[in-house]
Amino acid sequence: MKRRRYLGPAGVGAVAALALALAACGGSSPSSSSSPTSTSHFNEAINTVVNPSSHKGGTIIYDLTNVPDSTDPGNTYYAYNWNFTRLYATPLMTYKSCPGACGEQLVPALATGPGVASNNNMTWTFHIKPNVKFSDGQTVTSQDVKYAVERTFDRAVLPNGPTYFPVLLAGNAAKYPGPYKDRSKNLMGLTAIDTPNPTTIIFHLNKPFADFNYVAAIPQTAPVPPNKDTGPKYQLNVISTGPYKFQSYTLNKQLVLVPNPYWKQSDDPQVKQLASKIIVNMNVNAQDIDNRLLAGDIQVNMAGTGVQAATRGRIMSTPSLKAQSDNPVTGFLWFAYINTKVPPFTNVACRRAVEYAADKVTLQDAYGGPLLGGAIASTAMPPTVKGYQKFDLYNALSQPNGDLTAAKAQLKACGHPNGFTTNIAYRSDRPTEVAAAQALQAGLARVGIKATLKGYPSGTYYSNFAGSPSYVHTHGLGIDFGGWGADWPDAWGWFDEIANGNAIAPAGNTNISELNDPLVNKWLADMQTATSQAQSNSYANKIDMEVMKQAVMLPIVYSKALDYRPANLTNVYVQEYYGMYNYGVIGTK
Amino acid sequence: MTAFLIRRLFATVILLIVISAVTYAIFFLLPRLAGETTYGLATQYVGRNPTPSAVHQVEQQLGLNKPVWQQYWDFLTGIVTGTHYRSGSINDYCGPPCFGFSFKNQLPVWPQMISDAPVTLSLAVGAAVLWLIGGVLIGVISALKRGSIFDRLSMGTALAAVSLPVFFTGLIALDLFSYKWPIFPNVQYVGITQNPLLWAKNLVLPWVVLAFLYAALYARLTRAGMLETLNEDYIRTARAKGLPERTVIVKHALRAALTPILTIFGMDLGLLLGGAILTEVTFSLHGLGMFTIEAINNQDLPEIMGVTMFAAFCIVIANMIVDMLYAVVDPRVSH
Numbered sequence: 035m036k037r038r039r040y041l042g043p044a045g046v047g048a049v050a051a052l053a054l055a056l057a058a059c060g061g062s063s064p065s066s067s068s069s070p071t072s073t074s075h076f077n078e079a080i081n082t083v084v085n086p087s088s089h090k091g092g093t094i095i096y097d098l099t100n101v102p103d104s105t106d107p108g109n110t111y112y113a114y115n116w117n118f119t120r121l122y123a124t125p126l127m128t129y130k131s132c133p134g135a136c137g138e139q140l141v142p143a144l145a146t147g148p149g150v151a152s153n154n155n156m157t158w159t160f161h162i163k164p165n166v167k168f169s170d171g172q173t174v175t176s177q178d179v180k181y182a183v184e185r186t187f188d189r190a191v192l193p194n195g196p197t198y199f200p201v202l203l204a205g206n207a208a209k210y211p212g213p214y215k216d217r218s219k220n221l222m223g224l225t226a227i228d229t230p231n232p233t234t235i236i237f238h239l240n241k242p243f244a245d246f247n248y249v250a251a252i253p254q255t256a257p258v259p260p261n262k263d264t265g266p267k268y269q270l271n272v273i274s275t276g277p278y279k280f281q282s283y284t285l286n287k288q289l290v291l292v293p294n295p296y297w298k299q300s301d302d303p304q305v306k307q308l309a310s311k312i313i314v315n316m317n318v319n320a321q322d323i324d325n326r327l328l329a330g331d332i333q334v335n336m337a338g339t340g341v342q343a344a345t346r347g348r349i350m351s352t353p354s355l356k357a358q359s360d361n362p363v364t365g366f367l368w369f370a371y372i373n374t375k376v377p378p379f380t381n382v383a384c385r386r387a388v389e390y391a392a393d394k395v396t397l398q399d400a401y402g403g404p405l406l407g408g409a410i411a412s413t414a415m416p417p418t419v420k421g422y423q424k425f426d427l428y429n430a431l432s433q434p435n436g437d438l439t440a441a442k443a444q445l446k447a448c449g450h451p452n453g454f455t456t457n458i459a460y461r462s463d464r465p466t467e468v469a470a471a472q473a474l475q476a477g478l479a480r481v482g483i484k485a486t487l488k489g490y491p492s493g494t495y496y497s498n499f500a501g502s503p504s505y506v507h508t509h510g511l512g513i514d515f516g517g518w519g520a521d522w523p524d525a526w527g528w529f530d531e532i533a534n535g536n537a538i539a540p541a542g543n544t545n546i547s548e549l550n551d552p553l554v555n556k557w558l559a560d561m562q563t564a565t566s567q568a569q570s571n572s573y574a575n576k577i578d579m580e581v582m583k584q585a586v587m588l589p590i591v592y593s594k595a596l597d598y599r600p601a602n603l604t605n606v607y608v609q610e611y612y613g614m615y616n617y618g619v620i621g622t623k
Numbered sequence: 624m625t626a627f628l629i630r631r632l633f634a635t636v637i638l639l640i641v642i643s644a645v646t647y648a649i650f651f652l653l654p655r656l657a658g659e660t661t662y663g664l665a666t667q668y669v670g671r672n673p674t675p676s677a678v679h680q681v682e683q684q685l686g687l688n689k690p691v692w693q694q695y696w697d698f699l700t701g702i703v704t705g706t707h708y709r710s711g712s713i714n715d716y717c718g719p720p721c722f723g724f725s726f727k728n729q730l731p732v733w734p735q736m737i738s739d740a741p742v743t744l745s746l747a748v749g750a751a752v753l754w755l756i757g758g759v760l761i762g763v764i765s766a767l768k769r770g771s772i773f774d775r776l777s778m779g780t781a782l783a784a785v786s787l788p789v790f791f792t793g794l795i796a797l798d799l800f801s802y803k804w805p806i807f808p809n810v811q812y813v814g815i816t817q818n819p820l821l822w823a824k825n826l827v828l829p830w831v832v833l834a835f836l837y838a839a840l841y842a843r844l845t846r847a848g849m850l851e852t853l854n855e856d857y858i859r860t861a862r863a864k865g866l867p868e869r870t871v872i873v874k875h876a877l878r879a880a881l882t883p884i885l886t887i888f889g890m891d892l893g894l895l896l897g898g899a900i901l902t903e904v905t906f907s908l909h910g911l912g913m914f915t916i917e918a919i920n921n922q923d924l925p926e927i928m929g930v931t932m933f934a935a936f937c938i939v940i941a942n943m944i945v946d947m948l949y950a951v952v953d954p955r956v957s958h
Contacts, residue, residue: 100917100920101917101921189674189676189677190674190676190677190680190681191729193674193677211676265729266728266729267729267730284738285728285730285735286728286917287909315811315907316909317907317909317913317916317917318907319904319905319906319907321794322797322905322906322907325797325798325801325802326809328802329801329802329805329808331808331809494922497666
């Protein structure tokens with residue numbers, strides 16, 4: 035539901051499972067050899083597994099420029115962290131571990147199969163695997179899953195994760211405070227979840243929701259034993275259900291994971307237990323991460339957002355380094371909202387004038403060019419979303435420098451033939467966004483649209499400025515830069531928070547255009563009563579087209595990154611759901 | 624001498640109280656004067672996307688509805704006795720010395736700062752030893768050999784060193800000595816009690832880079848001070864009395880030239896102990912500097928306030944020690 039980047043679990047899997055998955059995906063079939071090959075080529079890890087191996091042992095070091103929002107699976111919303119937490123927290127569902135498009139396929143993790151819907155998609159039943167154990171030896175029960183969901187209701191204790199459960203669940207969910215306040219009354223007090231036996235869990239929803247299996251793939255469904263929960267401090271020692279457990283965690287400095295002796299491959303076939311130790315160093319200098327990566331001192335840049343600008347040139351100009359790198363689509367879209375309530379953008383023709391006048395090439399350059407920024411976007415959702423179809427309403431692809439004739443025609447139609455004035459909001463501490471705002475300002479000036487740049491700090495951009503409709507209106511922020519990555523790869527997961535009229539919020543608003551289109555709202559609602567994924571996907575192009583017709587978003591680039599994989603890593607590939615390497619399966623020679 | 628020390632200690636305590644009051648006012652009083660509500664103020668302490676109930680809870684826990692003077696008094700007493708942050712059945716305890724409670728990390732600020740302090744202490748003290756010895760030595764030799772090739776070369780290098788920022792020399796040093804010729808590979812902090820040799824080896828590059836900058840300053844200062852002192856009448860008298868040149872230089876000239884060096888050394892060391900931000904970030908060392916950056920990035924105001932107070936405390940204490948050392952170097956001070 036948020037803007038943290040494209041997320042989703044993927045996994046590791048036994049070599050046999052991996053080979054099977056690859057065969058199913060049509061990727062090149064990896065050998066099960068324990069002696070990895072050393073020859074590789076650019077972009078190899080996008081559609082194939084590089085260095086497939088079942089070799090065990092060694093240490094994998096991840097470096098991170100900052101810190102995760104939390105290591106608690108119930109309190110995180112970063113894509114890389116959803117990828118990483120599967121190593122120690124097994125949610126009900128997850129994404130299939132395989133390269134290419136098959137990596138967006140939902141499969142069971144802790145559950146024995148996908149959730150079974152009944153009552154018009156309002157009741158969802160999951161059965162969990164018997165004999166799965168926590169890292170302290172306790173057996174996992176359905177009550178542990180229920181408790182894991184309950185604890186996420188207390189936003190004072192766990193403020194960071196998504197809020198699908200309070201929004202979707204029926205019963206007392208709207209008023210349930212979570213299990214921490216008045217524990218005797220509230221522990222297991224959420225009436226919307228039934229646990230009739232230790233291996234069955236039933237979710238009762240307040241409205242039809244066909245995408246609930248996607249919600250069950252969020253780390254918040256990873257079980258938590260109530261007797262070991264320490265609230266906000268649980269992140270310091272998470273009780274594991276994955277292949278690894280916490281050995282130590284020095285807050286915001288270093289996390290060390292070691293194999294969980296109670297974990298079996300059958301507990302979750304999508305992840306592997308290969309390395310004998312995993313170390314995460316936090317707050318490491320970004321350039322130093324690249325240097326350490328290239329020197330082989332570390333194995334993974336945990337954020338998964340690619341190397342720094344200085345390193346990109348070095349990699350692309352050195353054949354041996356280039357052969358060990360990949361340039362995947364991340365699933366993220368950079369764009370600018372055009373607000374429908376700020377004059378003159380109340381008139382759709384004025385919004386369309388912006389769509390036509392913007393110089394997409396200079397905007398793309400601002401984000402790093404075609405290789406590192408991404409391909410020019412012409413749609414409101416990226417190609418990685420299910421049901422995507424390419425179209426180009428405003429000639430972004432055919433006339434990427436801008437269609438000034440069409441722009442002037444739209445200006446006439448909106449009653450401002452000589453242009454108008456407006457403001458552009460952007461995050462002033464993001465150099466790419468500053469450059470993009472300047473590029474857009476210059477592009478619009480060519481048709482007489484005079485835009486004033488208004489920079490804001492990124493930390494409060496959504497809470498106090500662009501995400502506050504009243505602020506946007508009073509300060510005339512007609513164009514507001516932003517970016518988006520969906521929580522799951524279908525049109526509902528993509529559009530609900532940024533284009534549904536019901537999602538407009540007084541603060542922290544992400545439908546910054548304030549689009550409240552009856553058609554879009556209806557189609558999004560209809561998606562959740564669909565009885566099949568195919569039926570659900572059939573709405574994707576209709577919604578995308580309608581959003582673009584309304585010209586409430588100026589798409590800029592389908593984001594890409596340049597990732598580097600050291601030669602000693604095994605089982606490396608880009609999991610399409612995360613748009614980065616699959617952390618659940620990698621090992622080391 | 625005792626009266627001097629008591630006076631200085633008393634002044635130091637007063638200064639620390641003033642600093643704490645100013646810091647507290649910046650964080651809690653000024654926003655209120657600018658029209659911020661207590662709810663809005665509390666929002667800044669909760670982390671991203673808080674619910675209203677979470678904000679109200681922090682509002683209560685911080686006692687934002689109390690008069691500001693009372694909040695400040697609670698804060699001051701908390702440093703000595705610890706503080707309970709209460710709201711309903713929630714009771715977060717921050718033991719003494721309580722420099723605030725991070726509602727984002729759900730941890731008191733002080734233990735977090737203290738766990739980072741050894742890194743900064745190791746970095747600052749090691750570098751200080753290097754730059755003090757190196758800088759003063761070069762300064763003295765340059766002064767004694769005024770106009771020589773050594774003098775010109777060392778002062779030219781010093782000028783260049785002062786002009787080069789740490790993040791530049793640091794990255795160059797890392798690139799050369801950690802990656803191109805891996806003499807100091809994989810630089811990261813290892814506790815001195817854990818492995819003293821590795822502790823020293825991994826800190827050599829940060830020490831040298833940091834000392835390179837400061838040594839240049841100290842060399843120029845020492846040279847200037849020595850040149851001035853060497854022209855004083857009492858130096859000529861000392862030489863006329865037949866004292867050995869070594870005694871004249873070390874006991875008479877250098878001692879007098881050291882006073883301004885000592886002043887600036889106290890300030891520099893105090894500043895660094897509060898966090899050598901650039902060096903720590905360049906070498907990815909998790910000291911107080913990195914703690915500060917992280918607090919700013921997360922907009923974690925209790926942590927920012929805590930580290931501000933701690934940095935001020937370090938500077939004030941370092942200056943107090945320097946003032947006391949003045950009395951040793953120059954006996955006139957204690958009178």
